[in-house]
Amino acid sequence: MNYITDRATDHTTDCIITTEQLTKKYKNFTSVNNVSLHIRKGSIYGFLGPNGAGKSTTMKMLLGLTKPTAGSFTIDGKHFPADRLAILKEIGSFIESPSFYSNLTGRENLDIIRRILKLPKSTVDEALELVGLTEFGDRLAKKYSLGMKQRLGLAGALLGRPPILILDEPTNGLDPSGIHEIRNLVKSLPTLYDCTVLISSHMLSEIELMANDIGILNHGRLLFEGSLDELRRNALQAGFAADNLEEMFLSMIDNDNTTRKQRAKL
Structure with a gap:
């Protein structure tokens, strides 16, 4: 289908x-x-x-x-x-787990990206504030938790408002x-x-x-x-559960996998 x-x-x-x-x-x-x-x-x-x-x-x-x-x-x-x-x-991007220079601070890591993109210095503070890292901007990246590293990666993507x-x-x-x-x-x-x-x-x-x-x-x-809404209508027409996105997604994937197996047997 x-x-x-x-x-x-x-x-x-x-x-x-x-x-x-x-x-x-x-x-x-x-x-x-x-x-x-x-x-x-x-x-x-x-x-x-x-x-x-x-x-x-x-x-x-x-x-x-x-x-x-x-x-x-x-x-x-x-x-x-x-x-x-x-x-x-x-484009600002965040692909998989971002890597940083561990011996530099969060702010210094962002400043490297800023200089490559030739953006104003103010963009670093703005990005740190957006992701809630202002008070941790001068902490070494190696001392960031996994969650803080994710935030720093997002801040890098947001630099310069792409x-x-x-x-x-x-x-x-x-x-x-x-x-x-x-x-x-x-x-x-x-x-x-x-x-x-x-x-x-x-x-x-x-x-x-x-x-x-x-x-x-x-x-x-x-x-x-x-x-x-279109996904929900399609799910209902196909006889799938449509109460939430997870149900619709799993039904669609399972149906496709079943169809693939049936084709493989032919």
């Missing part, structure tokens, strides 16, 4: 990120398989899938960290690979209070900074509270793209 709503033909949708049949293959393994995303400007797009579904690989392709095997993508009217550097200037944020599991290692704070921060960003957020997380209850749109990957293939 095809769960993908036809966003490509929706002329009222103002997409800031589009991918066309984006594919990444490693020898005999296809990590991302003909994925076409349509991410609306000013939205929070929840990018979901089991471990190994291809979420991080897709994000790395958008950031130019790994080269697509096939397909193309456009970000804010700029085409990859011709406009790769121009694209990177518009119009697009790509966040891969930004709440990993945070306690419930920290998760709540980061969720509220991410929710506020489109209005606060006029930005678009592409965020992946295994915490589906958090995505449900944040996201306007959802994309679901399984085995590198896009199973669904659309709003939460």
